[in-house]
Amino acid sequence: MDTLTALLPPAPIDPGLYIVATPIGNLEDVTLRALRVLRDADAIACEDTRTTVRLVQRYGLCRTLLPYHEHNARQALPGILRRLAAGEVVALVSDAGTPLISDPGYRLVEAVLEAGHAVVPIPGASAILAGLVAAALPTDRFFFAGFLPNRQAARRAALEELAAVPGTLVFYEAPGRAASALADIAVVLGDRPTCLARELTKKFEEWRRGPASVLAVSATEDPPRGECVIMVAPPSADALATSAEDIDTMLRAALAHDSVRDAASAVAEATGQKRRLVYARALELAGELAKELAEDPEP
Numbered sequence: 001m002d003t004l005t006a007l008l009p010p011a012p013i014d015p016g017l018y019i020v021a022t023p024i025g026n027l028e029d030v031t032l033r034a035l036r037v038l039r040d041a042d043a044i045a046c047e048d049t050r051t052t053v054r055l056v057q058r059y060g061l062c063r064t065l066l067p068y069h070e071h072n073a074r075q076a077l078p079g080i081l082r083r084l085a086a087g088e089v090v091a092l093v094s095d096a097g098t099p100l101i102s103d104p105g106y107r108l109v110e111a112v113l114e115a116g117h118a119v120v121p122i123p124g125a126s127a128i129l130a131g132l133v134a135a136a137l138p139t140d141r142f143f144f145a146g147f148l149p150n151r152q153a154a155r156r157a158a159l160e161e162l163a164a165v166p167g168t169l170v171f172y173e174a175p176g177r178a179a180s181a182l183a184d185i186a187v188v189l190g191d192r193p194t195c196l197a198r199e200l201t202k203k204f205e206e207w208r209r210g211p212a213s214v215l216a217v218s219a220t221e222d223p224p225r226g227e228c229v230i231m232v233a234p235p236s237a238d239a240l241a242t243s244a245e246d247i248d249t250m251l252r253a254a255l256a257h258d259s260v261r262d263a264a265s266a267v268a269e270a271t272g273q274k275r276r277l278v279y280a281r282a283l284e285l286a287g288e289l290a291k292e293l294a295e296d297p298e299p
């Protein structure tokens with residue numbers, strides 16, 4: 001009897017779609033339950049059969065691999081639904097980590113549930129949590145923001161939207177883009193404590209921790225190769241309070257001689273804050289100023 005069979009004697013698995021987390025590098029980072037489902041499933045739907053076959057060979061898992069990725073999701077769906085309708089166990093895996101986390105699968109889960117079949121998560125590795133737990137940044141609240149846009153203007157706009165999130169920000173990043181992402185993080189979010197985690201669980205795992213501007217310089221001088229997670233500390237309470245106060249001060253000054261619209265535009269431009277939000281605040285302040293004036297008209 002091989003080791004896996006000794007550890008996991010065969011036992012029936014209820015039919016359904018199993019969302020199975022696989023390693024993000026080190027092939028030992030896989031749970032016993034994941035191995036059981038991947039061994040005993042009738043088929044494994046996977047992003048790239050060449051990647052999944054490595055896990056299949058290492059542990060002697062199910063050899064029926066069905067390609068399921070961004071480009072064939074629509075065509076692959078009926079086949080998977082047919083298998084589920086026939087009472088089969090289908091496992092979904094991605095190339096690395098947890099399926100659906102910046103990986104395909106969301107539409108499949110939706111469709112499988114709509115068709116009345118079970119969807120069962122088999123939790124395990126994901127670069128988000130592996131990065132977060134050793135970043136030395138707050139973990140009580142965090143916001144996973146996925147990949148930042150490629151183009152600088154869109155990237156800065158995306159960062160502006162995240163500036164006030166009261167938790168650690170977690171980004172996935174492609175290797176070649178870490179330096180520009182970190183530079184924009186420093187400009188838009190301020191020089192917050194930041195951590196770049198590279199090649200987690202792999203031979204060349206590396207951690208860089210420090211202010212965003214320092215990491216931006218480091219990533220320009222010594223570009224991190226391989227896969228990266230970037231994590232950024234939440235804004236300090238002071239920074240948030242000051243910026244809200246600052247905006248009010250700037251708006252009050254601008255409203256003394258400008259229309260609400262012009263005052264909001266000028267302050268949004270000067271602070272990089274979202275025009276819509278500044279406009280809403282400008283409207284409020286204009287109301288307050290008008291009331292103050294009515295109550296206490298100058299002689």
Ligand code: SAM
Pocket residue numbers: 024025094096097098099100101102103125126127128171172173174197198199200201202227228229
């Ligand atoms: N589903 C995966 C998960 O649960 O982490 C994420 C897939 S997403 C397409 C790939 C991105 O995840 C990479 O570009 C990188 O940002 C991050 N990533 C995946 N494996 C990683 C690793 N070993 N070290 C650092 N980042 C990793």
